[in-house]
Amino acid sequence: MADEEGAAVPPLMPSPDPFRIAVLGATGCMGQHICAAFTAEGSEVLAIARRHAPRVAAHRFRSLDVAGSTSEELARVLAEENIDVVVNATLGWGDELNYTNVQLVERLVGTLALMRTPPRLVHLGTIHEYGPVPFGTSIHEDTAPAPTHPYAKAKLTASRMVLDAVRNGTLDGVVLRVANTLGPHPALESFFGSLAVRLRGVEAAAGIGLTIADAQRDYVDVRDAVDAVVRAARVTRADPLVNIGCGQAMGVRRLVSELVMAAGLPAETIREQRGEVHSRGADWIQVDTSRAARLLGWRPRFTIGESMRAMWETVDADQSLPARHFG
Template identity: 35%
Template sequence: MRILVLGANGYLGGHIAGRLRALPGVRLLTGGRHPDDDLRFDLATVQPGALAGLVELASPDAVVNCVGAVGGSALTLVEANSRGPAVLCEALHSAAPTARLVHLGSVAEYGPTILGEQTAEDAPARPVSAYGASKLAGTLAVTGSGLDSVVLRVTDPVGPGAPSAGLPGRLTAELRAATRHDPAGTVQVGDLSAHRDFVDVRDVATAAAMALTAPRPLPPLLNIGSGHAVPLRDLVHGLVRASGFRGKVIENLGAVGRSPEVPWQCARITAARRELGWAPGHTLHASLAALWSADGVHGVEDRELRWDPAG
């Protein structure tokens, strides 16, 4: 089976590519802007015809799109998160119309949800940020394409290699610096009152591999998360415990994330269990321990998908 991974050098894409390499019978191909990619292009700007020519050469049986932008201007977000998936779908229609397409969406597409409840795939999508809106446009491009496709709406991934653009990776870097230079010092963080559904990046990779290789058509949307919401404060305290840091963590209650209008996120994951036989296999404690013990914190290019601390 030939599987093409777009964005294999990003955080989620790297874990997904690693998971696929371990599967017997899989021939892995990569596409993107990295010099080592088998197919070189920028999904945010490539023309459909040019991309179709590259896809035709690769002749994939399945494609997973891990490319996206979390920050930057509205134009950057739209190019990567909205235009990119639309161009990919058009290229696949002409070059690989029978290939399975797995696209990584975001829980930010839902926007505000009901406090204390799990959000199912049929909940209305009402994003409150430009990021969430651009991701929703990309999802609609995929679900309306007529291709054999599924969008995995991922909650907040955490685990080894978390990029410094998000809270887990940034705090890990700050704690490493503090434990080296001032173990009894202070680390400052923003408002940690929001609740988020954290899922291990390795579990996301497993879900993507299952979706790519599933023998039958899948629903257009599947939530991928832990099914539990915890305060951001729990993540910070858990990472502090994993690090052994003995100083103080100061929470600046006036500092808010990108979407303070979303105090609660928690995904219902029963559909993924039913359709894929998938379930999260790592606790938040295990994810934070793996994040801390991993070698360094990896940066990600602007147009690679990164963790969004505000959803």
């Protein structure tokens, strides 16, 4: 096995015992699923976020601004709680682009370096860190990152901090570069999450005018992505970088059709129109998942149809949508 720069690394070392898990960004789209998954496998979860939310009511919660705290403060919290694994599921857009995506990770890496017995770190990156690749390319972990979008650049900076710390022995950790997600309780900032909410409130006869990216991208069910997180928490001193996706690029138009079918609406409910598409993604994204299969024993389980049905069943027409969404 080798890391992003080709250095040899020790083999997979799974542990069967329950963990004490701290989930940063616990109230977010991924965070809430991660908390539930670790609880379901018998681990004790500490949900950490700046503000409490009903979606983490079933878990022990601690209010903490990780990016705004000192390394000493955060180290004290993790030590008091006897945390075995920290999962960083935070992300930020707009004004918080660097505060949440970069400053928080810098503080977290510094914190773990201070601790006598630091927890393992599972950091959620994004497949967009690689930037655009040639059509037909499957993105491997050794694909050279060249992002163009500010969000992807910020996430790449954070992932590199974690990878550098793992390589120099400062911490035990892994970066999962995850494709866009589908499935239950979607992020309303996402293209398909916002579309599902709009479809909930639409009259079929009226329809929805929609600008659709002329793109093919890899989408993975959020439940599959979270399964990879749980598995990565139990793999010590293995390759520190793993890509997670369904392994297939799919046309965005086809995915829109799948959501419309899941909603039980006629195809003509969507009226495609010209316009600008605000997107963090390249026109072609297809993830090579061979390392995830080899190291984590991980493969995606849910079909696109199952993901879209789960998404449809967990959104409401009265959910408030953000002013801007991303594809």
